[in-house]
Amino acid sequence: MKIFIAGATGAVGSRLVPLLVAAGHEVAGTSRTVGGTRRVDAAGGHGVVVDGLDTGAIRRAVLDARPDVIVHELTSLAGGMNLKKLDASFALTNELRTRATDALLAAGREAGTSRFVVQSFTGWTNEHTGSAVKTEADPLEARPPASARQSLAAIAHLEAATVAAGGLVVRYGPLYGPGQTLGKGGEMLELVARSKMPVVGGGRGIWSFTHVDDAASATAAAVTDGAPGLYNIVDDDPAPVAEWIPVLAECAGGKNPMHLPAWVARPLIGDFGVQWMTTARGSSNAKVRAELGWAPRYASWREGFRTGLGD
Template sequence: MRVFVTGATGALGRHLVPGLVDAGHQVTATTRTPAKVDGLRAQGAEPVVVDGLDREAVITAVLAAAPDVIVHQMTALANAHNLRKLDQEFAATNELRTRGTDNLLAAAERAGTRRVVAQGHNFVYARSGGPVKTEEDDLDARPVPSAAQAMAAIRYVDTTVPQAVPEGIVLRYGTFYGGDPTTDPMLAAVRKRQMPVVGGGTGVWSFIETSDGAAATRAAVERGAPGVYNVADDEPAPVAEWLPYLAELTGAKPPMRLPAWLGRVLAGEFIVTQMTEARGCSNAKARAELDWEPRYPSWREGFRAWVAS
């Protein structure tokens, strides 16, 4: 198939593009950075430099590629590390998830592309009820004010893509890990004891290693009914369980523990809610309907391989 991949040089895209090429697909891969063109070409893709917010440029690129499938992985998160002011940090990504999504969907309509696979996140689930959510569970109706725009942008993708094209798929990824362990900001924070367990660490997180996320995305390119799918490993876990384990793997001292009120002062409301109220997600639907399973079924083995790399 002809596959048009946006955000092709991002954390997931760097695994997705060569995986699609190896599977025999003809891949057109976009980047906003001319310097990254040679790297995409070396992976076997046809590179295109395009800004996802430039509607006419996006439509022109998609029409030229005439894809059977469009994969929407556009973000601008490389330097977004201050989660205290999430909406401010995610402003560019929020626009890519709203206006950029609209541009891709308009291009899909013009090109006659029936299948669009887009990036979502499991942070959209309601922070109430059971600790592990399925795709049928309620979404968060009361997002933290400092993250309201970011959550709205994620939900925009979540609702718009399945409605706009005959085969619209949104993958609600767990929290990614697996980047360069020498420069990864989360590992750096853990090593410096700058990532504490807040308020008892009762928030439940679901993780997905980036190459596993790319494999699930490749599966959604090739098969699966329209709709939303959770893409995460098999073991949602509370912060109080996974964070000390990660610290131990890095050789750091155990993470500090802070009461929720102090966490709000130091890190902001969004971090506190994720540390104390977040809900994990079940990957049962993706396993069954996409015929996919993670190489790292648990963050335990995934973290170990990540840190060792």
């Protein structure tokens, strides 16, 4: 098949290109720079320079490629994530989740594309009440902190637009592994190693992690299999913050983390950060296992943190 990857040099896209090429597909992938397109070429695909916020350029590139499948992996997170100002940190990514999604879907319809696979996120976006682990049938959080409302609205738009177009939404949990902020040399791992990432308010918030290579393999599976809809791409081991941060600290060579009450942490990480640490719900991968036949290489973050953070 002919596959068009928007964002082929990002965290997941760069791993997805060689997987699809090895499976015998013809892959075109976008990058904002000539250097990025050369990396796509080196992986066996065909690199195309496209600014993900230039809707005209998106249309021209899709019509030129005439793909059977479009995969949307566009994000812009190079500036890091400020938990107190989440929407500011994700401003460009939110545009890519709205304007770029709409442009890719429209261009695909015009080009006769039959399948769409679009990246989303699962974690703090889950409703923070009820069951500890959520499925794709559960609603998104209805009352996010003010600092996260635009980001949640962008995710909701992306998911609704993709499903309405008959596409598949692959929801990654917090990514870890090579090249990630939670990976060797990454900002988050360094904070944990220096005991600067505390357990807040008892650390009862539940996280479901995704190794970056598992995100890529699940997305590759969604290119050819599965009915339209939402799919949580996470490991088998949802865990509270109070459980996973100490293990991560040990793996990073750091000391046991500090414990801070929520009222002390709130000026440092804001309402959003406190909620994610204390009331977040995990995500189930039962649907993707059953419908796509996919299973994570790293079934648990416990193994992944010990063996999968580096190159």
